[in-house]
Amino acid sequence: MEITWERWMASDETESWALANQIARRVGAASAEVGLHTYAGRQTWTAVFDVDGVPFALVPARQVQVGYDADRFSPTADQVHNYRESAEAFGIPDDIRAYVASRTSALRTVSVPALLVAVEAVQAGLTAMPADEPAVLRRVDELRRRVAVTGSAMPEHVEWAGFGRAVLAPDGTVRAAWMYDTPSYGVEVARLAALGQRLLTPDEWEYACGAGAATLFRWGDTYPGDVRSPFCRDDICAYTCSGVGDPCADHRDGPHRRPNVFGLAIGQNPYREERTADPAVICGGDGGSMVCGGSGGFVSWLTLATAYRDADYARFVQDEAEDLDQMLIRPAIVVPD
Numbered sequence: 001m002e003i004t005w006e007r008w009m010a011s012d013e014t015e016s017w018a019l020a021n022q023i024a025r026r027v028g029a030a031s032a033e034v035g036l037h038t039y040a041g042r043q044t045w046t047a048v049f050d051v052d053g054v055p056f057a058l059v060p061a062r063q064v065q066v067g068y069d070a071d072r073f074s075p076t077a078d079q080v081h082n083y084r085e086s087a088e089a090f091g092i093p094d095d096i097r098a099y100v101a102s103r104t105s106a107l108r109t110v111s112v113p114a115l116l117v118a119v120e121a122v123q124a125g126l127t128a129m130p131a132d133e134p135a136v137l138r139r140v141d142e143l144r145r146r147v148a149v150t151g152s153a154m155p156e157h158v159e160w161a162g163f164g165r166a167v168l169a170p171d172g173t174v175r176a177a178w179m180y181d182t183p184s185y186g187v188e189v190a191r192l193a194a195l196g197q198r199l200l201t202p203d204e205w206e207y208a209c210g211a212g213a214a215t216l217f218r219w220g221d222t223y224p225g226d227v228r229s230p231f232c233r234d235d236i237c238a239y240t241c242s243g244v245g246d247p248c249a250d251h252r253d254g255p256h257r258r259p260n261v262f263g264l265a266i267g268q269n270p271y272r273e274e275r276t277a278d279p280a281v282i283c284g285g286d287g288g289s290m291v292c293g294g295s296g297g298f299v300s301w302l303t304l305a306t307a308y309r310d311a312d313y314a315r316f317v318q319d320e321a322e323d324l325d326q327m328l329i330r331p332a333i334v335v336p337d
Helices: 005-010 013-027 077-090 096-102 134-150 185-194 202-210 297-302 311-319
Strands: 031-039 042-051 054-059 062-066 108-112 115-118 126-129 157-160 164-168 174-180 331-334
Touching: 005 013, 005 042, 005 062, 013 031, 013 042, 054 202, 054 331, 062 202, 077 096, 077 297, 096 297, 108 202, 115 202, 126 164, 134 157, 134 164, 134 174
Parallel strands: none
Antiparallel strands: 031 042, 042 054, 054 115, 062 108, 115 331, 126 174, 157 164, 164 174
16 A cells, blocks of 8 residues: 555554554665654654665655745745845846746646655765775864864764765774765666666655645745855865854754755755756756855745756756766655555
């Protein structure tokens, strides 16, 4: 029987665990964990599965509206003022609603199957490396020094932009490590298919991100007024933002940073845009184009809207694929009935 949103939302703890264990058996997951999670005033059970060492979260099947109805957008006075400044400086449409409409996908009703979706996007083209690779150990030693200064715990997962990532023990011992290359889109799609996985369609990505929320962002129509922009450029590289003289400190919390309704870390940073099953559609950001260009707060925050679209940037990514230093993907597994 398909695991639907309605069935999942109506389940109690016992039934949620039973459903999660059924799913684990169906997909061959090593384990499943179920817990109550609250996000933006919405509470639900989340289920996270260990699939070959990678955490995947349940996104139950649903007939749901995705896209955004810009006519219903009621901007705050601050949003209007901020946008007006951007419009004057960059020659974009004067009407904030017209701009939102031009940068979001159209409202539509879609049917999404039950999926397991990777909790975090990953950089494509991972190649396994020895745990004692000197280049990895140097980076881990630097991380140890930062952790010692801050008194924080050693992270289990660490990623270095343009280099690779690793899984660490609490004492910093390297359990596993990978190095990045930049494969073609087609090669990565084929690699996922060989694993029984695939990319999310744009419809599926929007549902996985917003969980059916009708608001501009998955948490509402506004953004934290005390956060200048939604990004921390350095947090693409996990070890660089340690909190010591951290220029990104005011970006490190907020609704965009927290796991969403399904427990996914998604749409958190415009520099971490994701490829989808449609090569012409990129979700979750714009490569940092608006932020880097100094386009203003509202325009920069809009890149994290659930239904955000930037057709020009998507064309650039397709045309200049060989020059890209990273390609982020979010693997998905269709849950068998």
